[in-house]
Every structure is written in structure tokens, then in C-alpha cells.
Amino acid sequence: MVPLLLTGFAIVLLAAAVQAVTGFGFALVAVPLLALTNDPRTAVVAVGIAGMLMSIMVALTERRYARWRLALPLIGASAAGMPLGLLVLAQAPERVLLVLIGAAVVGCAVLIWRGLRIAGGWPVAVAVGVFAGSLSTSTGTNGPPLVAAFAGMEMAPREFRATLAAVFTGTGVLSLVGFALAGQLTGAAAQVGLVGVPAAVAGWWLGNLLFRRLPTGSFRRIVLAALVASGVLTAAPALAG
Template sequence: MVVLLSAFGIVLLGAFAQAVSGFGYALLTVPLLTAAIDPRSAVVLSALTGIGLTLTTAVRERAYARWRMAAALNVTALLGLPAGLLVLAYAPEWLLSVLIAVVVLGCVALVGSRARIRTGRLGLGAVGVLVGVLTAATGTNGPPLVAAFHSLGYDPRTFRATLAATFSGTGLIGLAGFLLAGQVHAELVWISLAALPAVPLGWWLGNRLFHRIAPVVFRRIVLFGLLGSAGAALASLAG
């Protein structure tokens, strides 16, 4: 029961952050779930509960999404997926926890510094491959996409919609990889079903604030939240 309630609350928080900022679902849920369950299960559980959210957002915001960009990133993500699945399957749990925390802290650095990356074909291709690796290995594939879309100068609505379109593809690719690799089991499905109602609730709450909260204020909130989630992943190592 404690695990079910924890999963519900964590998914609620992740859906809220995703609705307001366009990213943050996996970056918040995976490290926090790692503190409640093992890191492999955390990665798969986040994918199971988050796919409906990203698909729904992509459909609702389809008029604002850059679909060619999302498609190109998903094609190149396929190249990185096998490597990510190998890391998920064979890396020690402590190493997975460290990798998850490092990726989240990397996102904090990217968002905090407003870092820019090269957005030519080669640069975006490398981003896509990295996204594929992170999708399967840690479930936290947002940081390179956030940096790329900031570099492309997308406005907030285009940013959120294109992230959702990209996450939809990588989410489906990741779930297919998890199923083929035998990472989805009955207990995870049961926990995900129990936590699933938190997704629309968190989205509804976050969407109400999307046009009301000042971007700089929410940016600071997200940064502190990500620092806390990374800390939770690292703290799980002590347990």
C-alpha cells in the first residue's frame, strides 16, 4: 500500500510539471520512484504511466508541434535504443541510480544556464541517438531535447507541443524495447494501473497554471524540484 500511494503521489507531481513546462515527468518520477522501488522498475513504471500523457498532449497540441523535427529525432533515437537496453539490463542497480541522478543534474545545469547546442543535421542526429540511449537506460531523455529546442528558439507552446510529439514516439519505442527485453512484469503493471488516475489529475492542475504562472518563477520551481529528485535517487543508494 505504501508503494502504491507513493507511486500515485510521484506520478501526480510528474504530470503537473509536464503540463506546465512541457518536460519534467520522467525527470521527476524516475529518481523519486527509484527511492521507493528498484531503479529498473522505476524506469519502466515511469514509461508505463507517462505514455498516455505524452500522446494526449501531442494530439491536443498538434497544431503547434514541429512534426518533422519530432519524426527525425525519433528515427535517430532508434539507433541508440539497443545500447540503452543493454545498460538497463546489465548495469548494477547502484550504477543506474547514479546515472539517473547525473542525467537529472545535467538537466538542471542545462535549464539553469540556458545552454545552447549546435542544431545542424549532425548535432540534431547526435541528440537523437543520445535520446534513444537515455530512453531505455534511465527513462530521462528530456535534457538533450530541452537544450536542442531552446537552441532552436521555440516559443513556449511550440516547445511544449514538439516535446510531447517527440516523447510520444520515444515512449512507444521505449515500451516496445522494454517488452522485448522482458522488463515488464505483472507487479509493475498493477502499480502503474493504481497510479494512472494521478496522470489526468496532475495534468489538469498543471494546465490551469500554464498561462498564469510567470516563466521565470516556474523555471526556478522546476530547478529546485529536479535537484530534490536527483537527491532522492542518490539517497536511495544509502538504503
């Protein structure tokens, strides 16, 4: 178990550093790599645990800038989609989960690459929230749909980050409650997730140090290409088997 925990620490460290440098990618990096080294259910739940601290820190420090009238309804909409995601996580065979995680990572990477903006106001935002909630508890990759919806609302950068962190904090807490109620909060997932908490803090600190030293645009393209590759590698063995 110790080698798996050390591997989990290294993966979360890398994912948090990528998030700090590029502004995205924590779950997209961590979930497929943890799914390959552990199993998909452990990966989804562990990333939910490890990512909570970063979301809470940003949400607290930036709370004055969050658009709470948007964040709270989106958290509620996400909660409505979580039971479907939990059903998929609990009932889908492991091979199917690996394919879903791989497809979600590739799809989300392409969405970010293309800079997709989802416009349409509140009804569309709520629908995106439901979809993001189902992703949160099935593949752990709920961020990009919310990012696309927020981009369509043309928020100021600080409002954007603060509101997104507020939504992630709320949906993260609800996801963990859902995992526990559905019996998915296993000992292995808890161990990897808790080991990932200090890794996330260290990775965020390291990423911030690298931020001014790396050509962010080039690094972003490399990360997106790597995400597509990791998604394909995650799904390929399950498809081939």
C-alpha cells in the first residue's frame, strides 16, 4: 500500500502544480493517472478529498468577489445531478468507468483547447450545473462545463475565479457526502485522498513558484496535449480488453 500512497502523493502534487500554473487541470490530471495506478472508483473519490482544501482556500480568500447569487443556485443544480453520477459510479463495471473517465478527460481537454463558451443565461447555466454534478460523482471532472458557462457570462477574472471556487467548494462537500452515503468512501480512497491533501498544498506552492518562470502559453498547450494522451491511455486498455 505504501508504494501506491507515494504514487498518489506524486500524482496529486503534479496535478496541483499544473492547476497553479495554468488555472485548470487538477482533476483532469489526477483522476486518469490515479485510475491507472489504483482503480477508477478510488481515483474519483480520492481526488474529491484531495481537491477540497484548494477550493476552500481560494473560496475563503476570494469570497468578497464571488457572485453568490449565481454560485448557490449552481450548487443546488449540481446536487440534482449527483445521484445519477453516483449510480454510474456504483453500478458501472470498472472497464466502463475507465472508458468514461478517459472520454471525459479528452472531451474536457478539447473543450478548454477550443475555448468553448456556453451562452444563454440562467436556464443554460442551471442545465450545465446538473451536468457538472453528474460528472462530479462519476468521473470527477466537473470543472470544464462550469468554466465554459462562466466564460459565456463574461465575468471579470477575479469574479470568475472566486465564483468557480465557491461552486467547487459546495459541490465538493456534497460529493463527499454522496460518496459516503453510497458506500464509495472506502478505506483505500480515504487513504489516497488524505495523503493527497498535503500534496495538493505543496503542488500549489510549487506551481506558483514556477508560474513566472514558465512560458504559460506553451506550457498550457503541452498540458492539454498530455491530457488528451492520458485520457486515451486510460480508456484504451478497457476498450482493447
